[in-house]
Amino acid sequence: MIMLQVLIVAEKPSIAETVANALSQGSYCTRAARTSACRVHEFQSYFRGQKANIKVTSVLGHVYGFDFTKEYNDWNSVDAEELFFAGIRKVVADSSSKVVKHLTKEATGIDYLVLWLDCDREGENIACEVISCVKDSMRSVPVISGNRATVFRAKFSALTTRDICRAMNSLTFVDINQASSVDVRAEIDLKVGVAFTRFQTQYFRDKFSSLDSKLVSYGPCQTPTLGFCVARLDEISKFSPETFFLIVVNVRKDNRTTSWYSCRGKIFERQVANAVVERLNSCSNGILGKIIDITTTTERRKRPLPLNTVELLKLASKKLKISPHQVASVAESLYTQGLISYPRTESSKYPPSFDIEAVLSELERTSTWFPIVKNFRERNYPNKSRQGGVDKGDHPPITPVRGAERGSLRNAEHERVYELIVNCFLASLSEDAVVTNQQYCMLIGREKFFFCQRKLTVPGWLEFSSFTHYMESFNMNSQILFEQNDLIEDFTVSLEEMQTEPPKYLSESDLVGLMEKHGIGTDASIPTHINNIIMRDYVRLSSERRLIPTQLGILLYRGYQKIDPQLVSPVVRSHIEQEISQVASGQVDAISVVEHCLKIFWKKFVYFREHIETMDTLFETVFTTLHSRGKNFSLCGRCNRYMKLIEEKQNRLFCMNCNDTLRLPTGKFHIMNGYKCQGDAFELVTWVSSWGRPLLICPKCFSDSSSNTNFKELEWYPGMGCTELSMCRSFSCPWRQWHQCTIGLCGQCVQQAEVSKSPLSPGVLFLSPLDSLQIYCNRCSFCLKFSRDSVVQVGLEEQTEKCNVCHSRKLWLETLTSNIKQKGCLYCDSLFLVVLKRDMPRRAFHVSYRKRRTK
DNA sequence: GCAAGGTC
Numbered sequence: 100m101i102m103l104q105v106l107i108v109a110e111k112p113s114i115a116e117t118v119a120n121a122l123s124q125g126s127y128c129t130r131a132a133r134t135s136a137c138r139v140h141e142f143q144s145y146f147r148g149q150k151a152n153i154k155v156t157s158v159l160g161h162v163y164g165f166d167f168t169k170e171y172n173d174w175n176s177v178d179a180e181e182l183f184f185a186g187i188r189k190v191v192a193d194s195s196s197k198v199v200k201h202l203t204k205e206a207t208g209i210d211y212l213v214l215w216l217d218c219d220r221e222g223e224n225i226a227c228e229v230i231s232c233v234k235d236s237m238r239s240v241p242v243i244s245g246n247r248a249t250v251f252r253a254k255f256s257a258l259t260t261r262d263i264c265r266a267m268n269s270l271t272f273v274d275i276n277q278a279s280s281v282d283v284r285a286e287i288d289l290k291v292g293v294a295f296t297r298f299q300t301q302y303f304r305d306k307f308s309s310l311d312s313k314l315v316s317y318g319p320c321q322t323p324t325l326g327f328c329v330a331r332l333d334e335i336s337k338f339s340p341e342t343f344f345l346i347v348v349n350v351r352k353d354n355r356t357t358s359w360y361s362c363r364g365k366i367f368e369r370q371v372a373n374a375v376v377e378r379l380n381s382c383s384n385g386i387l388g389k390i391i392d393i394t395t396t397t398e399r400r401k402r403p404l405p406l407n408t409v410e411l412l413k414l415a416s417k418k419l420k421i422s423p424h425q426v427a428s429v430a431e432s433l434y435t436q437g438l439i440s441y442p443r444t445e446s447s448k449y450p451p452s453f454d455i456e457a458v459l460s461e462l463e464r465t466s467t468w469f470p471i472v473k474n475f476r477e478r479n480y481p482n483k484s485r486q487g488g489v490d491k492g493d494h495p496p497i498t499p500v501r502g503a504e505r506g507s508l509r510n511a512e513h514e515r516v517y518e519l520i521v522n523c524f525l526a527s528l529s530e531d532a533v534v535t536n537q538q539y540c541m542l543i544g545r546e547k548f549f550f551c552q553r554k555l556t557v558p559g560w561l562e563f564s565s566f567t568h569y570m571e572s573f574n575m576n577s578q579i580l581f582e583q584n585d586l587i588e589d590f591t592v593s594l595e596e597m598q599t600e601p602p603k604y605l606s607e608s609d610l611v612g613l614m615e616k617h618g619i620g621t622d623a624s625i626p627t628h629i630n631n632i633i634m635r636d637y638v639r640l641s642s643e644r645r646l647i648p649t650q651l652g653i654l655l656y657r658g659y660q661k662i663d664p665q666l667v668s669p670v671v672r673s674h675i676e677q678e679i680s681q682v683a684s685g686q687v688d689a690i691s692v693v694e695h696c697l698k699i700f701w702k703k704f705v706y707f708r709e710h711i712e713t714m715d716t717l718f719e720t721v722f723t724t725l726h727s728r729g730k731n732f733s734l735c736g737r738c739n740r741y742m743k744l745i746e747e748k749q750n751r752l753f754c755m756n757c758n759d760t761l762r763l764p765t766g767k768f769h770i771m772n773g774y775k776c777q778g779d780a781f782e783l784v785t786w787v788s789s790w791g792r793p794l795l796i797c798p799k800c801f802s803d804s805s806s807n808t809n810f811k812e813l814e815w816y817p818g819m820g821c822t823e824l825s826m827c828r829s830f831s832c833p834w835r836q837w838h839q840c841t842i843g844l845c846g847q848c849v850q851q852a853e854v855s856k857s858p859l860s861p862g863v864l865f866l867s868p869l870d871s872l873q874i875y876c877n878r879c880s881f882c883l884k885f886s887r888d889s890v891v892q893v894g895l896e897e898q899t900e901k902c903n904v905c906h907s908r909k910l911w912l913e914t915l916t917s918n919i920k921q922k923g924c925l926y927c928d929s930l931f932l933v934v935l936k937r938d939m940p941r942r943a944f945h946v947s948y949r950k951r952r953t954k
Numbered sequence: 955g956c957a958a959g960g961t962c
Contacts (some may be wrong), residue, residue, distance in 0.1 A: 110960080110961080111961060111962085112961095112962090134962095136961090136962060157961095159960080160960030160961030161960045161961075164959080165957090165958095174955075182956095192960085192961090194961070195961090217960090221959065224960090225960070281959080284958075285957085285958070287957095288957045289956090289957055289958080290957085291957075292956065292957030292958075293957060296956045297955090297956060300955080300956080313955070316955095316956065318957050319957075321957080431961090431962080443961090620958080621958090621960090623959075623961085624960090
C-alpha cells in the first residue's frame with residue numbers, strides 16, 4: 100500500500116504543535132527546519148482512509164505583503180496622485196523570506212495539503228499565500244475544491260483534541276472570497292495611506308521651517324485614532340464650568356462627625372441655596388433633626404469576565420500604568436516563555452473544554468501562589484465563570500499556563516503583567532462582591548438630608564491584589580449610628596460652593612475602548628496605532644498617562660475637518676469594512692470594491708490637494724513659515740535671486756520668489772561665489788559634513804536626488820558631490836570633474852592597507868577648495884596644514900604633470916622667503932620638507948605600493 | 955521614509 104504524504108500548515112508554531120499532538124495522540128517526532136521557529140512535527144496516521152505520513156508545520160503570520168512596484172518608490176519623481184492607479188505587487192514580508200523556502204521544501208512530493216490557519220479572514224488569506232508557495236512542489240496538482248481536491252482547509256472552533264480531530268475529519272475548502280477581501284483592504288489602505296502621507300509630508304515640510312517632523316503621516320486607522328484624542332480636547336475646551344451649591348449638615352454623634360447632603364442635590368442658583376441655609380439657621384434653635392427613613396439595599400459587583408486582549412490592554416494601562424504597546428510586548432514575551440496562554444484573543448468566555456483545574460494546580464506548585472489558591476479552594480471555588488462573554492473558538496481567554504514565583508521573572512513589568520493575568524483568572528472564577536448600602540434620611544424643618552453608609556459584605560473577587568484598591572471606597576468597619584425616629588440635636592448647616600469639572604483627556608484605556616467600539620484596528624494592531632500617533636508627535640503622553648494632542652496633531656485634525664471631515668471620522672473606516680464584508684460573503688466582487696473605494700478616496704485626495712491652502716492659515720499661527728526666516732545665501736537657478744538658507748534640523752534653501760524649497764544635508768554650508776551648476780544654473784555651495792570634509796554640491800541636484808541616497812553610508816572623495824552620486828544631470832559640467840583638486844594616493848592609507856591587508860583602496864589627497872593651505876585625505880584622518888607664517892600659496896599645476904617616482908601630481912609652492920613659485924612633488928621633493936619641517940608620511944610605503952601596482 | 959494586517 101502506498102503511503103500518502105500529507106502536509107499540514109498552521110498560522111503559528113504553537114498551533115502546529117498542538118495539532119500534531121492531538122492528531123498523533125502525543126506520539127510525534129519534531130525536527131528543526133530552515134526557520135528555527137517553524138519546526139516540523141511528523142507522525143504516521145490515516146488520511147482519508149489511507150495510511151499516511153503526516154507533517155505539521157507553520158508559517159509566522161502573513162507570508163506576503165503588498166507594495167508598489169519599484170518605479171513608484173521615488174518620492175520626487177512620482178506624483179502622489181499617481182499612486183491611486185499604480186501597480187502593486189505581493190512581496191515576501193521581511194520576516195518570511197525563510198518561510199517561503201521552508202514551505203517549498205516541506206511540500207516537495209506531498210499528495211495533500213491541509214491548511215490549518217486561524218479561522219478568520221486573515222487566516223483564509225494566509226491559506227492562499229501558503230498555496231501559492233507550495234503549488235509547484237506538490238506531487239499532485241493542487242486542486243482547491245470538489246471531489247478531486249488535494250488542498251483542504253481545517254475549520255476548528257477550539258484547540259482541544261476532540262475539536263481538532265473533528266476538524267480533521269470534516270475538512271472543507273479554502274474560502275476564496277474571504278481571502279480576497281483581505282487583499283481588498285490591503286490595497287485600499289496602502290494606496291490611500293501612502294498617497295496622503297507622501298503628499299502632506301512634502302507639502303508641510305517644504306512650507307514650514309520649524310516643523311521638524313520627518314513624516315506627516317495619514318492612515319485610515321491612525322488618523323481616526325488621533326481624531327478621538329482631539330475630539331476630547333474639544334470637549335474640554337468647550338466646557339464652561341458652572342458654579343453649584345451643596346447644602347451640607349454636619350452631625351456629631353458619639354464623637355463622630357457625619358456629613359449629610361440635601362436631597363435637593365446640586366443647586367445652581369446662589370439665592371435659592373442661601374435662602375434654604377438661612378431658613379435652616381434661623382430656626383435651628385430648638386429645631387431637631389429626625390431620622391425618618393432607613394433603607395438598606397444590596398448591590399452586586401459582578402466578577403470580571405475572562406480576559407481578552409483588549410481588556411488586558413485597558414486594565415494594564417489603567418492599573419499598572421503600562422502603555423498598550425508595552426503590554427502587548429510583555430504579554431508576547433510571557434507567552435513565548437510558556438507562562439500564559441496566547442495573548443491575542445477576542446474570547447471572553449472559557450470554552451466548555453477549558454481545564455480550570457489544570458491551571459490551578461500549576462499555580463499551586465509555586466510557593467507564591469500556593470496559599471492564595473488554597474484559600475481560593477477552601478471557599479469552594481472555582482465558580483463557573485460569569486454568564487456572558489463570547490467564545491470565539493480559536494484562542495481561549497488569556498490565562499496563566501504555568502505558575503511563576505514572585506521575583507523570578509525577567510523584570511518588574513513582566514512580574515506585574517503576569518500577576519494581573521493570574522489575578523484576573525482567579526477573579527473570573529470567584530464570587531461576585533456584594534455591597535450593602537444603608538441610606539438614612541433626616542428631616543430638618545421641611546428639608547430632607549441623606550447620609551449613606553456603604554459596606555462590603557462579600558468581598559469576593561475584590562480580594563485579589565489587583566483589585567483591592569476598589570475596597571478602599573467602602574467603610575468596612577462602620578457601625579450603624581442611627582436608628583429610626585432618632586432625634587438629632589448637635590448639627591451645623593453650611594453651604595459648599597463647587598464647580599462642575601470638565602472631562603479629562605483620554606487615557607490609553609479610554610482610547611483602546613473607543614477604537615474597539617468603532618472598529619478601528621484589531622486587538623493586535625490597536626497598540627501599534629496608539630504608539631504611532633505618539634511617535635509621530637501628534638499626541639503626547641502626560642505624567643498621568645493621558646493622551647494630550649500636540650499642536651501638530653490639533654492642526655492636522657482641524658485642517659482635515661475644514662477640508663474634508665470624513666478624513667478623520669471613524670465612520671469611514673467602518674464603511675470600508677462593510678464593503679469588504681460584502682466581498683467576504685461573495686455578494687460583491689473584489690475588483691469593483693477596490694475600484695469604488697479608491698475612486699472615492701482619489702476624489703477626496705484631489706479635493707484635499709486643491710484646498711490644502713486652507714490648512715496654511717492654521718499652520719502659520721503655530722509654525723514659522725520659511726518666508727520669515729533664514730539669511731540670503733546662494734543664487735536660485737531659475738530667477739537668479741538669492742535663496743534663504745534655513746539651518747534647522749532639516750537644512751533647507753528657500754527661494755521666496757519661486758516659492759520652492761531645496762532640501763540640504765546635515766552640516767555647515769559655505770558659499771562658492773559665482774560658481775554655478777552647468778545643468779540647472781543654481782549656485783554651487785560647499786557642504787562641510789560631519790566628517791569634516793568640504794564637498795562641493797549643487798543644492799538643486801542634491802535636493803532632487805537626496806531621497807535615494809544614504810549619505811552616511813557613502814565614502815567621500817573629491818568631486819563626489821557633483822559626480823559620483825549621480826546628482827548632477829549635466830554631463831558637460833566641469834564640476835563633475837572635480838579632480839582638479841586631487842594630488843595622489845594618500846601615504847597613510849597605503850601604509851594602513853599594508854598592515855591590515857584591507858581590501859579597500861587607499862584614499863586620495865586633495866587640496867581643500869576652501870583653503871588652499873590645507874590638504875586632506877578623503878578617507879583617513881590625514882590632514883596637512885601649511886603654516887601661514889612661511890607659506891603664501893600652494894596650488895596644483897594646471898598641466899597634470901606627475902612625479903616620475905610616485906605618480907603624484909606636482910604642486911607649486913610660494914613661500915614668504917622666496918617669492919617665486921617653485922614646483923615639486925609633495926612626497927619626493929625636498930621642497931616641501933623645508934616648509935613642513937618634516938618628511939611626508941610613509942613615503943617609502945607609498946612608493947613600494949605604487950611600484951607593486953604598476954608591475 | 956509612506957498603510958494595516960498577521961507573527962516572531
